[in-house]
Amino acid sequence: MSRRPAFPAQLDLRTGAPIAPKSIANSVQQTRATGQKSVNLAPSGLGMDSSAVRARMVSKLAAQGVSDPQVLAAMGSVERHRFVDSALVNQAYEDTSLPIGLGQTISKPNVVARMCELLVGGARGPGGKLGRVLEVGTGCGYQAAVLGLLATEVYSIERLRGLHERARDNLRPFRVPNIHLLFGDGMAGFAKGAPYAGIIAAAGGDAVPQAWIDQLAVGGRIVAPMVTAQGKQALVVLEKTSAGLKQSVLEAVHFVPLKSGIA
Ligand code: SAH
Numbered sequence: 408m409s410r411r412p413a414f415p416a417q418l419d420l421r422t423g424a425p426i427a428p429k430s431i432a433n434s435v436q437q438t439r440a441t442g443q444k445s446v447n448l449a450p451s452g453l454g455m456d457s458s459a460v461r462a463r464m465v466s467k468l469a470a471q472g473v474s475d476p477q478v479l480a481a482m483g484s485v486e487r488h489r490f491v492d493s494a495l496v497n498q499a500y501e502d503t504s505l506p507i508g509l510g511q512t513i514s515k516p517n518v519v520a521r522m523c524e525l526l527v528g529g530a531r532g533p534g535g536k537l538g539r540v541l542e543v544g545t546g547c548g549y550q551a552a553v554l555g556l557l558a559t560e561v562y563s564i565e566r567l568r569g570l571h572e573r574a575r576d577n578l579r580p581f582r583v584p585n586i587h588l589l590f591g592d593g594m595a596g597f598a599k600g601a602p603y604a605g606i607i608a609a610a611g612g613d614a615v616p617q618a619w620i621d622q623l624a625v626g627g628r629i630v631a632p633m634v635t636a637q638g639k640q641a642l643v644v645l646e647k648t649s650a651g652l653k654q655s656v657l658e659a660v661h662f663v664p665l666k667s668g669i670a
Contacts, residue, residue, distance in 0.1 A: 457488055457500075464500040464516055473520040475527060477535060481556035482520050490549040490577050504661075507547040509567050511663055514609060518660065519550050525630045525644055525657075526605040527557055537604045541622065543593030543631075543665070544609030548574030548586075554607070555586045562600040564593040566669045594667050596622040603627055611640045612665035623647045632662040 465483040473479060488499035490513065495505050504512045514522075532538050540558040542551055545565035551574065554561045563586065565571040571590040578586060589597055594616050596606070601622035608619075611632030619629055629645040635656060642657040 457486060458483075460500045461487070464502075467502065468517060468520050471517055473517070473524055475524045477557055478520055478524045478527065478553075481523070481553045482516060484556060485549065485552045487516065487549055489580070490547040490552070507570065508573065509569050511546055511567070511570060513547050513549050514662070519553060522607055522630050522642070523550075523553055523557060525642070526554075526607050526628055528628070530604055530626045530628075532559070532604070538624070539600055539603050541593075541597055541600060541603045541606045541619075542609065543596075543606070543619075544663075545574045545588055546570055546609060548577045548588070550607075550609060551586050551588070552578065552581070552583065555583050558605070559585060560600070561586045562589060562597050562603075563587070564589040564591050564597055566590075566592050566666060568669070590669065592667055592669055594618065594665065598622060605630070608632065608665065609662065610665040611660070611662040615643065615645055620645065620647065620652065625649055632660045 461483050465479050468482060469479060473482075488496045491499050491505050491507065498505060500516070502515050502517050504515045504518075507513050526540070527537050530537065537558040539560040539562065540554055542554060542561060542563040545551055545563040547570065548563070551561055551563040554563075563574070565574065565588070568590055571588060575588055578588070587600075591597070593608070594612075596616070596618040598618075602624035603622055604624055604627045606619050606623055606627070606629045608629075608631035611634060613634045615629055615631055615633060623629055625647050627647055629643075631643055632640050633643040635641050640660050640662060642660050644655045644657065646653040
């Protein structure tokens with residue numbers, strides 16, 4: 408597991424209003440400065456301000472049953488189009504999963520919102536935020552950015568170096584002092600950040616690793632896709648109470664597999 412990286416650029420996602428220049432045009436300059444692929448402005452259809460298209464996405468999420476105001480606000484704040492490849496910018500706010508490279512996918516907004524809602528549904532600390540959260544499977548960093556608005560600290564771990572670095576590039580233009588990106592095998596959790604108020608996995612295994620349960624605070628929740636006895640993947644919520652673990656198996660989902668080791 409690597410060191411806890413710092414973000415030279417400070418980015419405040421808390422209010423959803425990045426301190427960095429708001430317009431896509433400006434963001435293009437910023438991403439170019441970091442050597443990342445530029446956002447393709449011409450065919451994007453997003454115009455110079457993507458907030459309206461995000462507001463439409465949030466209305467759809469609410470119509471689909473997402474009700475937590477903080478989750479909806481976070482989904483409305485984070486500029487999803489900045490996390491996908493330039494060729495896919497047009498689809499960034501559609502309710503669809505998208506490829507993010509190395510055979511992995513960014514979950515559809517509905518699934519991100521649903522999982523975040525389940526995660527915060529348990530304990531909220533002072534200020535209405537979750538405490539420390541561990542995300543297993545950083546991918547492009549989008550969900551980490553959403554979680555950054557909902558939790559005091561986010562530790563997000565990725566086993567593929569290419570994606571860990573991509574997430575770092577994606578997040579750099581913002582100021583997110585409370586997101587810590589880690590490169591390593593998330594099956595072992597991240598003991599240094601424990602205990603966590605919540606653990607969320609973006610990849611599904613056959614079982615929830617014991618390390619996650621050990622690193623979860625009493626009163627906390629794990630939200631993860633898991634292969635059930637029927638051989639299908641479902642969303643599982645594990646609650647750690649003083650009386651023991653409570654498991655709920657929810658709807659069917661389709662996540663990439665949770666794999667061990669790094670690559
Ligand atoms: N939350 C991400 C979705 C990423 S897809 C986003 O917003 O983009 C799931 C990710 O989990 C993949 O990048 C995959 O490489 C990663 N993954 C799978 N097994 C893992 C493990 N054991 N530890 C860390 N990351 C893992």
